[in-house]
Amino acid sequence: MHDNSLNFTFPLEHVSFQVSMVSTGRMVQSIPAHAHGRGCYEIHYIRYGSGTVVIDGVPRRVGQNTLYTTGPSILHEQIPDPSDPMVESCIYLRVFPDFEKTERGSSHARRRKDSKRASFLTPFLEQAFWMGQDTQQVLPLFDTIFQELEQKKPGYRPLLSALFQQLIVCIARNYLETEAYYPVPENGFEDASGDSSLSLIVEEAFLNEYRTITLERLARRIHLSPRQTERLIRQYYNSTFLKKRTEARIGAASVLLKTTELPIGEIAEMTGYSSSEHFSYAFKTYTGMSAREFRRKSSSEAGPHPFSENVF
Structure with missing residues (x-):
């Protein structure tokens, strides 16, 4: 099941949440490295199976009952084990903490009203x-x-809002039992207002259509002008359309280099580059090494248990 057309908004203490996607299913292919925009989170639960999640370049093994959250600016890649691919349930949402305007009244001069509030949500937000x-x-x-979501019985929408609230509470309680991993960037919520469905459309476009997506096509999809779309990408990701597309293409190429023996020229074509030379230049500029060096390095690190961390 995959539903990316949701729009469930609900308050929880001093925070508003907006859920725009849920999915569940077996992960048969690797998901290239990608990152979420400001205020955006993806909650992952591994039902069974096993695999590896690469967080900002650091591989971590995952297995049954693993719960993990990827928030703003966290680059993450998901690699299922071929012999026992993981089955994952996932929810995508945006978070809108309360803000108050400063004396100047400018949106760029806002500060969080909750900055000093004690809350069980604080570990999740931070x-x-x-x-x-x-x-x-x-x-x-x-x-x-x-x-x-499947049955849509009478009253399912208010019930789902209550279920989403309960899910966030349970996830926040999990946080209270462990120490922090990565803090949210200081600007992780600034100018994060807007519809979460837009950020989801943008992220899915880069993740699934990195080969063919253009600024004009993306702009038409979200009903904005190209200039407004470029501004939106800067607002969400502190990046540009071209940088985000390059990031997506190189992420996809990295997966293919690690998991297949396809010729580099074929990988270049599959990821949207017009020539092997163009691809090689872009790959080395982005990663600091050639595609061949990357493949050799990945191959030398692989093995029966390629990563040091155990499955939970």
Whole structure:
């Protein structure tokens, strides 16, 4: 199941949450490295199976009952084990903490009203990445959410909003039992207002259409002008359209270099480059090494247990 057309907004203490996507299923292909924009989070629960999640270049093994959250600016890649691919449930949302205007009244001069508030949500809001074993029984909540979305019985929308609230509470409780991994960047919420569906459309375009996506095509999809779309990307990611597309293409190429023996010229074509030379230049500029060096390095690090961290 994959539904990216949701729009569930609900308050929880001093925070507003907006859920725009849920999905569940077996991960049969690797997902290239990508990062979420300001205020955006993806919550992942591994039902069973195993694999590796690469967080900002650091590989971490995951297995049944692993819960992890990837927040603003965290570059992450997901690699299922071929013999036992992971089955994952996922929810995508944006967070809107309360703001108050300063004396100048400018949106660029806002500060968070909750900056000094004590809250059980604080660990969630202040961490851009968290991983651990679920101790709060989130799986039954995921199951009920998917059931309600499929059946759409009378009253399912208010019930789903309540279920999403309960899910966030349980996830936040998991955070309280472990130490922080990565803090959210200081600007992780600034200018993060807007519709979460737009950020999801942008992220899915780069993730799934890196080969063919153009600024004009993306602009038409989100009903903005190219200039407004470029501004939106800068606002969400502190980046440009071309940089985000290059990031997506190189991420996809890295997966193919690590997991296949395809010729580099074929990988260049598959990821949207007009020639092997253009691809090689872009890959070395982005990663600091040639595609061949990257493949050799990845091959030498691979093995029966390629990563040092154990499955939970």
